[in-house]
Structures are given as C-alpha cells and as structure tokens.
Amino acid sequence: MADLWSIGRGKNSFSAKGVIASDLTHKVTVTNASAKISYADKVRKPEQPVIEYSELPEPGFRGGYPTIKLPKKAYERGLEYCKFSLIGRLDMQGITMEEMRARVAQQWALSESFIITPLAKGFLHLKFENGEDYQKVWTRGPWKFGNELLQLQKWEKNFRPGNQKRTNALVWIRLPNLPMECWDKEALLSIGRGVGHPMKVDDTSINKQYGYYANILVDVDLTKPIPDQILVSTEDYEFWQDVVVTKIQKFCNHCKIVGHSVTECRKLKGVLDKGKDPIVDNTPEDQTEKATKNTKRNKGKK
Structure with missing residues (x-):
C-alpha cells in the first residue's frame, strides 16, 4: 500500500499515512481545537459511481497479448486529478520521511491542503488543489531538505518512474x-x-x-x-x-544514469555480446x- 499523506496548515493540518488515494474522502478542517475526529471520519470513502462489470470494456488482442482501452470518463477523471501536479525527486539521504513532511508544511505554507504520493526510484507525485499553490511551489524554489535539493519538473501525461533517467x-x-x-x-x-x-x-x-x-x-x-x-x-x-x-558518484555514459559505471553496465555488456556498436560519449566518467x-x-x- 502506498505511503501517502495530505498536509494542511496549522490546526487545520491532517496527516493520513498509509491511506491510498481513493480512500481520502475530504479535507479535514478543524474548527474547534478540542473537537475529536475519528479515524473513520478521516478516511471515510467518498461516494463512488456504481460500476457494473458488464459495463467494463471488452479486451482485445495484439501480438498474443490482451489490450484494453480505458473508458473516456475514467481517463478524464484521472487527468482532472493531475491538473495541478508536479513531479519531484529526492534520494531521502540524511532526512527521514517524517522530517520531510514537517519541513514541507513549514516551507511551503500553502493556502490549501495537498497530497504527496511516493513513486518508484525516489520520485514523488505532488498534487495541489489550486493553480496558486502549484505556481508557488514551482516558481519559488529551490527547495532544500537536509542536504538534498528537491528536483522538480512539471507533470506530463504518461509519466512513469521506471522510464526516467537520473543524471x-x-x-x-x-x-x-x-x-x-x-x-x-x-x-x-x-x-x-x-x-x-x-x-x-x-x-x-x-x-x-x-x-x-x-x-x-x-x-x-x-x-x-x-x-x-x-x-x-x-x-x-x-x-x-x-x-x-x-x-x-558512479555514472554510466551508456545508460546516462547515476548508480553504476560503464565497466559495470549490464546493458552495455549485452550490446557488446550481440556484436553491436555501444553508445558511449566522450564525457569523462571519473x-x-x-x-x-x-x-x-x-x-x-x-
């Protein structure tokens, strides 16, 4: 289960650790500091449209593999969710997740709550409620957490962490x-x-x-x-x-990623084993x- 949290400001802040995105029903606003909010209230599921199995798209086949075209409305809901989104990246070295959460709330001080979803390879999906908060985080950096710089890029359709290269x-x-x-x-x-x-x-x-x-x-x-x-x-x-x-740090000029050297590159070894010319530039490795x-x-x- 993804470790996902929503952060507000001051007494209106709310942390929902270990709750998947579809379980976050609403932003919790505490108007009375002494009022108690149950865990059930925090994670109560929102009303979802009833989806009949018979209404789901029929799979096709291509090259022996099944194919599915997502329903238009479902895809549009996904795009709407990502409308005010950024992609961040942190190695989380020298800082814990809890420390980062506290510093994020303090440094950004946004007008509304927002959601951060950890992705693979150190990437984070940052979802904001409005364009003003989105622009504030995007334009007022750089943002530092510990000894690390939060690297930001604008969210794009079909962003998949596994396809990204860290340089x-x-x-x-x-x-x-x-x-x-x-x-x-x-x-x-x-x-x-x-x-x-x-x-x-x-x-x-x-x-x-x-x-x-x-x-x-x-x-x-x-x-x-x-x-x-x-x-x-x-x-x-x-x-x-x-x-x-x-x-x-080790850097591979063939893969264009940090983490291993050219001499340790498995992909390059596979290319050489097949008798192909490797793609390696003249950038000094060390x-x-x-x-x-x-x-x-x-x-x-x-």
Whole structure:
C-alpha cells in the first residue's frame, strides 16, 4: 500500500499515512481545537459511481497479448486529478520521511491542503488543489531538505518512474588558493553556481578555520563535464579559480544514469555480446581530481 499523506496548515493540518488515494474522502478542517475526529471520519470513502462489470470494456488482442482501452470518463477523471501536479525527486539521504513532511508544511505554507504520493526510484507525485499553490511551489524554489535539493519538473501525461533517467548527483568541490576576501558565504555560493546548483558551504569554510581550500556542496548534471576552472571577477580584478572534485558518484555514459559505471553496465555488456556498436560519449566518467590536471595560468589582474 502506498505511503501517502495530505498536509494542511496549522490546526487545520491532517496527516493520513498509509491511506491510498481513493480512500481520502475530504479535507479535514478543524474548527474547534478540542473537537475529536475519528479515524473513520478521516478516511471515510467518498461516494463512488456504481460500476457494473458488464459495463467494463471488452479486451482485445495484439501480438498474443490482451489490450484494453480505458473508458473516456475514467481517463478524464484521472487527468482532472493531475491538473495541478508536479513531479519531484529526492534520494531521502540524511532526512527521514517524517522530517520531510514537517519541513514541507513549514516551507511551503500553502493556502490549501495537498497530497504527496511516493513513486518508484525516489520520485514523488505532488498534487495541489489550486493553480496558486502549484505556481508557488514551482516558481519559488529551490527547495532544500537536509542536504538534498528537491528536483522538480512539471507533470506530463504518461509519466512513469521506471522510464526516467537520473543524471544529477551531489558532489563536494574544493576551491584551492582562493583569496581570503572571497571567502564570504555568498561569494562562495556564487562561485559554486558556475559548477551547478550550490547547496551549502561547510562550516569550516564559513568560519575560515582551514584556509587551504573552501568546500562547497553542489548539485551537478553528470551528463555535462565539470569545469576544472572558473573565471571569477570582482570589482577590482579577475582571476582563474581552480575547481577540484573530491569524490563523485558512479555514472554510466551508456545508460546516462547515476548508480553504476560503464565497466559495470549490464546493458552495455549485452550490446557488446550481440556484436553491436555501444553508445558511449566522450564525457569523462571519473572527473575526480580533474582540476589538478591541465591547470591554466592564473590570469589575475589588479
């Protein structure tokens, strides 16, 4: 059974853990804080149209397999349910589901309740009650939970988690030999923006306790090369800043997904076994310590 919950605001909030979507009958609004609402009231099933077995579509056959065309009204009800929907993705590393629920309610503070349905491969279906709440979540990000960035995309018809490819990962980058006047948190995050989406700066760097290099956690797209240098400009001068990647997750350039390397790719092995040419681009598989190679001359100017 899917772990699904609906979240409201303040005293009007209602959590329905472990209830399938069809069992959520209505939004519970608590007008009296001392009033008790039974579990049966929370999950009472809504009135559903009576569906006769004889009215269900007759299956056809194609290539020896049964085929079914969904009833038009049933499909339209499904589209209506998804009208104000987004697709999110979180690895849920370093944060529990309960912690995420609490932070979602606090950060978003929407006008009406909404439903989050966990899907496969870390994806989430986010269903909102109105366009205003939908736009607020979509446009006012990024939203961070723990050390993770909630990756959002607009819901589309026929979205299936099993067909999606994960190409983003969190990596720590080091900025060695960085001028001390550039160690301000906003300045460090700005430099990190040149690599990907900066998530945080470690406390050691913020407090300037260790001056050999600054550490920044960045969300990067591994289908694109990570730059080994960034041209940084200030009001007085500009300079080339080296970028060192300390550790990176395995990424397969054949499958275009995070989780395994090309040498571990079962799909690639199957292609080679069949005598076909593999589809592998020239994107470096392991960019660790890339900044230590091919270092350009620093072009700092005062």
